[in-house]
Amino acid sequence: MPLVGIDVGTGGTRALVVGDDGRVLGAGTCDHAEFASPQPGWAEQSPEDWWRATQAALRAALTASRVDPSTIGAIGLSGQMHGAVLLDAGLNVVRPAIIWCDQRTEEECRWLNSTFGNASLLSHTCNPALTNFTLTKLLWVRTHEPEAWRRVRHVLLPKDYVRLRLSGSLAMDVTDASGTLMFDVARRRWSREILDGAQIDPTLLPQAFESADMCGSVSEEGASASGLVQGTPIVAGAGDQAAGATGIGVVRPGVVSATIGTSGVVFAATDRPAMDPRGRLHTFCHAAPHRWHLMGVTQAAGLSLRWLRDQLGARDGGYDSMIAEAAGVPAGADGVLWAPYLMGERTPHLDPDVRAALVGLVASHHRGHIIRAVLEGVAFSLRETLTIFAELNVPVSSIRLGGGGARSALWRQIQADVYGRAVETVLVDEGAAFGAAVLAGIGAGVWRDIDEASDRLIRTAVAASPEPDTVGVMNERYTAFRRLYPALRTLQGQASFVSN
16 A cells, blocks of 8 residues: 655655555655745745645656555655744635744743743643744734734644645644644643633644544645545644654654754654753654654754855765765864854754854864864754753663764764764665655554554664764863853853944
């Protein structure tokens, strides 16, 4: 029974057709338009552009698979988390979606903290008020765009807008709902206390389903647009992090993933809603009932390398030549350090205002030093989450790499040396779209549950082992890296004082 997985990412949408043996039968990808940034720190995208890209990706995947669309058992959805898709009574988009990396809502975070208190927010949602979360975006629109807010009748997340266009159904899943700051993560339901206190009408929000639950089917219009068959079931799916973890088998306590995409995420599955009392980590529902996960986020992980490529260029226009330059530089980048705060930071600093920095440069350094420093700086930032896991006694039996950081041999080795542990990759790494297809298979009865699917489909291999001499160097550089943030905040404060 073929299955379909769709991932609505930041840069593009990817669709897969997957066999019930886990083989990828066909794939299609379509880029999104660049996100708009009307003011510094703002990030917006057009939901209609996601739907355009989904149609193209689906048709390409179906064509490549040569599968009869009528034989597809179910469809799963995944996508970028935390976005605010605002619809009117006619299900029309009210304004461009404010997406996950937008930083405009610092004042709304302060209001939430003063209204509820940080301890109460953690108690009700397992998470602190952060600029990334959906609730802060709703409050911003309500305050700054009252005419638009008066038209809002429905709030969705990015993948759920695609579901709406594909099926006509309004739905969400518990993993994505966990990132809205309106969801009682421990009890897996919308938080009436938060909605009442923030004066958000609960009728704006759809039902939140478990990830493998069926919650719609392809409509006549969706079939015509996508090449799928009307009536094909659609499961609730999961946010990109939970779906990506499902796709690489990070579904049980002890197995941890470190994924480098646009952002970077360190992700640990748990059998209880474990919580950092200081709010440095996110606690969200996982894609299986009675499972949760802890997650630390580096805002600009792969984005750091892409930014560097776009600003300095690459000799052949791509990443391979950049990595080759970095490979000629010794571990520690001869003293150069990168603080990857291009979009502020989430873990562990929860600071939307901190800015990135490249420090330690001397005249003898060249491009390769800068590139290597960026690769190492991202890994140092991800290691900060592992440091918090150790504080909280979260078990780490293995570290599994995903995303672009898993495809580069040098970046894999850097991560092994920085983490001080062997790192694994999976033999088939198709990211969140593959996880979405797995969830579709569970919903369709191909596999009993997420554990059986993982055991049958996921095969791993050791990708890199730490080199003892290099680990010592990286430990010293990690200590230096952790001194960067306080120094940068001091400079940021001085700059603000001067500018005022």
